[in-house]
Amino acid sequence: MDIKVNEINHTIFREYDIRGIINKTLKYSDAFLIGRAFASKIFNSQGITVAVGRDGRLTSKMLSTHLIKGLNKSGANVIDIGCGPTPMLYFAREFLNSDAAIMVTGSHNPPDHNGFKIMIGSNSFFGKKLLDLKKIILEGMFYNGKGKTTIKSVFEDYKKALIEKSYEIKPFNVIWDCGNGSSGELITQLVKELPGQHKVIFGEIDGNFPNHHPDPTEPKNLESLIKEVKKTNSDLGIAFDGDGDRIGVVTKRGVIVPGDIVTAFLAGGIIKKNRRAPIILDIKSSDSAFDSIKKQSGNPIFWKTGHSLIKEKLKKSGSLLAGEMSGHIFIRDNWYGFDDAPYSALRLLHECGRRNYDLEKFYEETNISFSSPEIRIDCKEILKFKIVNKIKEKIKKINMYSIIDIDGIRAKNKHGWWLIRPSNTQSCIIARAEGKSKNDLNVLIKEIEKFLKEENFYWNCKPYLI
CATH class of the missing domain: 3.40.120.10 (Alpha-D-Glucose-1,6-Bisphosphate, subunit A, domain 3)
Structure with a gap:
């Protein structure tokens, strides 16, 4: 086992994936550490195989190269499927029966962003498991090994499966x-x-x-x-x-x-x-x-x-x-x-x-109602969960709403419903509303503004009124 204390930006470990800004919060060397940490976490004496794919961003090939080197150094064998969409990598994991899969992708974010989506078996690797990777990296608790890399395209297999399984x-x-x-x-x-x-x-x-x-x-x-x-x-x-x-x-x-x-x-x-x-x-x-x-x-x-x-x-x-x-x-x-x-x-x-x-x-x-778009309200990372939780507790004490609180607070009344939830991927609060009429929608959007204001968080709702 190789033990070496490392540094890595804490903000890149999100709820669903690892994501950062190249050469600011995410470095190429981080990809190597992430590869080492992931292979160390899922280490198996029988050997493990990880399928790796990448999107078309300018930084993805270099990140993929470093990631694969890290995986190999901690004993994982890698199947490199090259450039393509994320679902092709998911398909490759099923088709090739690999133990895990990692996609190098910045998804829909700006060109200078990039990151990693990870799976073990057919299950997403997220939440606390990503934090475990961070801990392994910071403590330098890596296994040493000599994994090999194979290059294999699944492009034609994926295309064929798409057509064959889509019905007429x-x-x-x-x-x-x-x-x-x-x-x-x-x-x-x-x-x-x-x-x-x-x-x-x-x-x-x-x-x-x-x-x-x-x-x-x-x-x-x-x-x-x-x-x-x-x-x-x-x-x-x-x-x-x-x-x-x-x-x-x-x-x-x-x-x-x-x-x-x-x-x-x-x-x-x-x-x-x-x-x-x-x-x-x-x-x-x-x-x-x-x-x-x-x-x-x-x-x-x-x-x-x-x-x-x-x-x-x-x-x-x-x-x-x-x-x-x-x-x-x-x-x-x-x-x-x-x-x-x-x-x-x-x-x-x-x-x-x-x-x-x-x-x-x-x-x-x-679509017989009137709804707002998804509204992203900029909010500091340390505040967004506190604000939403305070509103949630307040709403629960008001009898005029029926609520769903599995993810933020979705509050329904005679006008329709509104939602406030903390984003798990960005420094913002997400809001949305749907009313039975234009007036109902405006009432609901103003309620969002009111509840935020009561927590000393000021947001101007006027651009979203109809």
Whole structure:
């Protein structure tokens, strides 16, 4: 065992993954230490194998190189699958039956950010387990070993599985926006095998993200997609985030369909085969999506936000489908249950065919309320949990609300509901509201402002009033 005291920035260890800013909070040498610590933590005298993938960021290849060296030095054998979307790495872990998997990715964050998503078996490696890695690094409690690295592509195997397991897909005209992220090469090749007419924009993998930021939850990042959909009179527009585990969807009229409504739409075919099937929505999701799933004879369940937490709940509940507002969609019906935007896109096309393409009509009929966007309110890291907890305790003493407190506080009254929760990935408080009318929505947003102000935290709600 090698024992050497090390330093590493504490802030990179987040709730769901490891994430930082290159050469500020995250160094290339940190990747080596993370590799050593992870291999040491899961050390097995019989030998361990870790699949490693990376996205297309400019820093990902170097981080991956250092990570692999660290894994090898602590005895882990590595299968390097190269550059591609995060779900391809998840698929590789299943397909190659590796003991674990690590993806080098900055997800949807700015170009100078990067990090690591980790799995052991088919389970996410998050929360306290990530803190255990930090402890191993700080104490330098590393195993010594001589692992080997094998380079193996699963690109064709993944592409083949996507098509074979997506059920029947009817011809549609679709615009695909890869945002210069790591899904570009896959989607460019995949659509050649689909019926209908398909056009890929920004399919070149470029870590500078020259056309727009790779986050489909931000409407401004979908402007090029919407323009192209309208220009070509296409049926649908589909976008991906930087590492291909989140999906964005726009209709032929350019209407953005949020992740919870996409989940409710996908639920139809699954519920048809499995009546009363549990369908999981994250706590930020709308009552509109929740009620739609009930109307389709499903059993909707609200759960904590976060891809690792949702995956864990999916397994424990036996659910075949889960979705987040952010566009993470998890399908366990004929697939593996991890968040996979390319597979979700194909299942969306299948469901459009099954319903004779009524996504636009479905959204209009489902989205009968008035809701705010996801509101990110900047807040110091040390304050965000304290503020939300104080509001939570205060709300519990007021009889005018029914509450869900599994993740922050979701408070419902005669006007609708509002949510306040501390972000697990950013220094901010997340807020959202949904009202039965425009006036109801304004009342709810003002309530959020009021409760924050009572904790001496001042936020101006006026930009979000309608």
